[in-house]
Amino acid sequence: MSAASPDSHLPELLTCDVLFTGVGGGFSPGGVVVAGGMIAATGTPETLRASYPHAREWRAGAVIAPPPVNAHTHLDMSAYEFRALPYFRWIPEVVIAQREKRGVAGALAGADELARLGVGAVGDIVWQAEALAPLLARDDLPGVLYFEVLSPFPERADEVFRAARATVEAARRLERPGGPRVGLSPHTPFTVSHRLMRLLTEYAAGEGLPVQIHVAEHPAELDLFRTGGGPIWESMRRLPYPDTFAAVIGREPEPDLTPVRYLDELGALAGRPTLVHMVNVTPDDIARTGRAGCPVVTCPRSNTHLECGVFPWTAFAAAGVEVALGTDSVASGESLDVREEVAFARLLHPNLDPRLIVRAAVKGGHRVLGTRAPVLRRGEPWDEGYVWSSL
Template identity: 30%
Template sequence: MGIVFTGITAALGDPFTVKRVDIRIEGNTITTISDSPLSPRPQDTRIDGDGKLAIPGFINAHTHLPMVLFRGLADDLPLTQWLTEKLWPVEKRLTADDAYWGALLGLVEMIRSGTTACSDMYFHVDAIGKAVLESGMRAVLAYGIIASRLDNHGKSELARAEDAITAWNGAGDGRITAAVAPHAPYTCGKSVWQSVVTLARRYGVPIHTHLAETRTEVADCYVRYRKSPVELLAAWDVFSVPTIAAHCVHVTPSDIAVLAEHNVSVVHCPKSNAKLGSGVAPIARMRAAGVNVAVGTDGAASNNRLDMLSELRFAALTAKAVNEDATLVPAADAVRMATTAGAAAVRIPAGVIAVGNRADIAVLDLSQVETVPVYDPLSSLVYAAGREAVCDVIVDGKFLMRDRALTTIDEDRVKYETKRIAVSYKT
C-alpha cells in the first residue's frame, strides 16, 4: 500500500525546482517522481494535487516541546528575568506526566503547521520521547544539561544526558535520534563541556546548545573568559563535534568565520529573539559566509507559537528590514532554511523531495482566499499563506494529518489534559 499524489505542484530537490508532477511513496520512501501521470494501484491512497503545493516538511530545529504549558504565562520580560524569575521556578514543578501532555500539545501544533521533524532540548526526555513515538513525528531528543562543575550534580546531569541517548537514539525504527544538549556556555562550565564532547563522540551524536543569544551573555563571557561565546567553545574544542547552535544573535564577523570554518549549524529563532528583546541574528551575513542557517521556534513560552510558517516569514522580513535590502532571503531561501538546511543541521535523512529520500512531506492548499492568485507558489507560501493552508502531513510514509484531520493524536483529549495541568501553574 502506497500513497500517490497526482498533478501536484512540488518543490523538488535542492535547490528547489518547482513543477507539477506525480509522486509515489512506498513504505517510508519516495520511490517515483514523474512528469507523466502515474497509475495508482487499488490499494494506494490517491491524493488529487490540484491547487496544492507539496514541500519537504518543515524542520523545527530548536524547540522545548513541553513549554507550551507556559504559553502566555510570562510575557513582556527580558531573557534573564524571564528565565530566572518566571520559567525556572515553574519548571521545577513540572512532572513527567505534565511534560508528556505538553509535548503532545506541542506536537499537535507542529503537525497542524506542516512540521515533520523537531530538534528538542528539555528534561523529562522519556515523557517527551513517548509522546513523539505515539505522534509519528521525526525528532532529535536531548536532555538539557545545566551544571557549572563536574560535582555530584554535574555528574548526575551528564548521566541523565547519557540515559536519554541510550533510551532514544534510533527509537521508532530510526525516526528518533539523540543529541547532547549543554544549555549554554553561561550555564555549563569547562569541565562539563569537555565531558559533553566525550559523550557526543562516544555515541556519534551532535551537540545542541544555546549560543550568543543576548548582548549581556556576550559581555559577561568577555569579562569571565576574555573571549566571545563562539571563541570560547572553539577554544574548548567543542566544534570538533557536529554542533547545532541556537540563536547566535550577537556574533562578530570573526565569530561568523569561526562558525563557518567549523561547520557549526546555526538555528535562527527570530520571533523568540524579538519577543525577548534580544535582537536580530545577522543571518544574511552568516549565510553569505557559508554558515548553514536553519530555523526554529524555540519554546512556546517565548514565541508563543510553534508555527514554522510564521517563523520563516518573520525571518525573511526581518532580514530585509534590518539590512534595508529587499533582495535578501528570497522566498525559496526562506523555505530552504526551514526544510533542507534544518535537516542538514539536525542530521536527519529528510528535508528534500527526491527519489530514494524519506517521505516527510507537507501539503498546502493554495486555493485559500489569501493565496489567490498564485504566480510563484513559494512566494505564496512565504508571504501570504497561513498554517491553516496545511492539509496533509506525511512522516516516514505515514499520514499524521489527512485533510486537516489528525490521524495519530486525540487532539481534544490533549487539549483537555493540558488545560487541566495549566490550572496548577496559574498561581
Template identity: 30%
Template sequence: MAEPSGAVTVYRAAWVMPMNGAPIANGAVAVAGDRITFVGSAAGAPPGLVVDLGDAALMPGLVNVHTHLELTPLRHLLEGLDFAQWIRTLTTLRRTALSDTTDLQVGARIGIAEGLLRGITTFADTSDTAAPVQSALQSMGARGIVYKEVFGPDPLQCDTSLALLREAVRELRHGASDAVRVGVSPHAPYSVSKALFGAVAGFAIGEQLPMAVHLAESAFEEELVTRGTGPYADNWRSRDIDPAGARARSSVALLHDAGALRARPLIIHAVRVDADDIALLAAAGCAVAHCPVSNARFGHGIAPVQAMLDAGLAVGIGTDSVASNNRMDLLDEARVAHLMACTQTQSWRAFPASRALWHCTTGGAQALRLWPKLGTLDVGAPADLCAFPLDGLAALPLADVSDALVHGIAGSAARLTVASGVVKVRDGTLIERTQHTDDRARLRVIGDRLLAARRRLAD
C-alpha cells in the same frame, strides 16, 4: 497507518515545490508505504489512489530546528519579563507546577499537534527531561531529534553532571528509532561550566550523538562571558561560583577554548557573533538554528544570517518554545527572518522569501545533518509532505508561490500533512482527534495550575 507498501497514493497539486529544482505546475507526488516513488508532472504520475489538493502548494514536510515541546503549557504565562527574569520564572514554574511526566507528555503532544497543523514533520527539541518528548514524538508519528539537556555551571559538578547525562542517554536509547533520534545539549554558557562543555563534547563524539548548544543569545550572556558581570554573574556568585571560569572573548570563543566545537554542535540563536566567531563556527563545521521571532520577542537582536551563509554555515529556522514566541508556525518564522534580514542589511534583496522557505525545508535538514534523506521531494525519500492552500485572498493574485507561502498565508493551517507516509492533517484538521481532544482538556487543567502558581510568584 501508512498504506500497504504496494498501494500507491498520488497527491496532485497546482504547484509542487521539490526544493531541489524549479516549482512544478500541475504537479504530483506519488507515495507507496513510507516512501516517495514519483515527483513530477501530474500527467506523468503512476496509477494509484488520487488525492487532488487543488489550488495548493505541495512541498517537503517543514523542519523545525529548535523547539522546547515540554514547555508548551507555559504559553502566555511569561510575558513582560526580561530574559533573566523569564529564565528564573520559567525554571521555578517548571520545578513546582510542571513536573509530572504525564503533564509533560500532554504538553509535548499539543506542541507536536500544533506543528503538524502548520506542516512541520520534523522537530529538533532540547529538553530537560527528554523522555516525555521522545514518547510524544513516537506516539504522534512525527520525526525528530531529542537533545537531552545537561546543566552544571560549577566546575566541581562536571563529573556528576556527565554521569547523569550518560545514564539518561542510555535510557533514552531504548526508546529511540530511525525517526526519533537521541542527542545531547550542554545548555548554555550561563548554565554550563567550561569543563562540562568539553566533557559533553567528548561524550557526544565518542557516542556519535548530535549536540546542540544555546549560544550567543543575549546581552546578559555576553556580559557574563566577556566581563564576568551582570545578572548571570550575580547568580553565580550567590552560589559561590566564580564567573572568571566562564571568561572568553566571546561565547563562541569559550566553546572553542573548551574544545566543544569539535563536536560540530548545532548553535542555537547565534545572535551576538562577529566575523571571527562565524569563522570559528564555519571552520569547525557547525550549523545554526535561527529563531527570529524568539530573538525579537526578547530584544536580543538579529542573527547575521547572510554572513553565516556567506561563510558556508548550514542554517535552519526554528520556532523556539511557544513559551517565548507563542506560536508553532515555521512559515511565520520565515516571514520574520526575511523582514529582519532586509532591515539588518538595509537591502530588499536580503534572504528572499524563496530562500527563507528553503531554510524551512532543505536548509533545516542540512543543519540537522538529516539531508539528503530529508528536506527535498525525491524518489526514495521518506514521505514527509505538507501542502498549503493558495486559494485564499492573501495569496491572490498568485504571482510568486514562495512569496505567497511566506508573506501571504503564514498562520494558515496546512491542507495536508503527511509524516512517513501517514496522513496526519487533512483539510486543516488533525486526523487523530480523540487523543487531541483529551489532551486539550488536560491542558486546561495544567494551565489553570500554572496560572495560579504564576500569580503566587507575582505576589
C-alpha cells in the same frame, strides 16, 4: 479545483512566490505541474507554461516545498502562555512563574500539535528525563530529542556527566525506526562548567550523538565573557553558582573572549554541535563557526520577543554556515509552526533571498537533525501538504 481531484484530466500548473523542491537553491517565482495526482514537472512558471500550454494555472500560495523542520523547540513548555518580555524579565515572569506547566503532558501536547501541523522533523530540548520514553514511543515525530544538561560547578562535572550518560544510554535503547533519536544538549556555555562541557561534547562526538548548545542569545553573554560581570552574572548570583565566572569557564574572562571563541578553544566545537541563536556574535565568531563546520539554528520570533537582537543571517550565509529555523518554545516563539517563523523571517530579513529562508526551514533543518526531506520531482506523488497554506 484541487490538484488531487479525480476528475482532473488536464494537468494543473500551481504557482507560488517560492518553490523549494528539496534539492538545489529553489525558484522564485516557482511552479509545479501536477497531472493525475503525480508531479510532472517543477521550475519557473514561465518555462512550465511553455512546456504545458494546456495546463490550468492557479496560484497555490506563497510557498511550495516539503514540510518545514522545527529544528529547535522545547515541547515540554507547550502548555505555557506566550508573553513577549525583555529576556531578563521573561525568565522570572514566564519561565519560572509558569513552571508547574512544564512536563510530560505539555511535551505530548506539543508533539500532537507538530503532528497536526505536518512538521518535517523536530529538534526538541528535553529537560526532564521522564519525558524521553513517551516521546521516543511516538512514530509521528522524526528528529532528535536532545537531553538537556546543566551544572556550572566544575567539581560536580564527573558526577553530573555519569548521570547524564546513564540517562542517554537508557533512552537510546528505546529508539525505534522512524521515531526520534537521542541527542545531548549542554544548556549554555555559562550554565555548564568547562569540565562538564568537555565531557559531554567528547562523549557525544565519540558516540555520534547530535548536540545542540544555546549560544550568544542575549548581548549580555558578550559582557560576561569579556568582563566576568554584567546582567547575566547578576542574575546567576541569585542562584547556586560558583563565586567567580572564571571558575565556570576554567579561565579568566578577557576583552576578546566570546562564548564562541571559548567553546572553540575548549575543543567543544570539534564534534560539530549545532549552535542555537548566535545573535550576538563577532565576525571572528562567524568565521570560527564556518571553519568548525557547525550548523546554526535561528529562532527569529523568540529573539525579537525577548529583545535579544537580530541574527546576522547574511554574514553566516557568506561564511558558508548551514542555517536552520526553530520556533523555540511557545512561551517565547508564540507557536510551533515553522511556516509562521518563515513568514516572520522574511519580514525581519527583507534583503535576504526568500529562497534561502525556505531552504533553511527544510534542508537546513534536516541537515541539523540527520533526517531526510521528500523531493518534489517528476514521477513523485503530489501532496497537498507541500503548499504552505498558513502563509
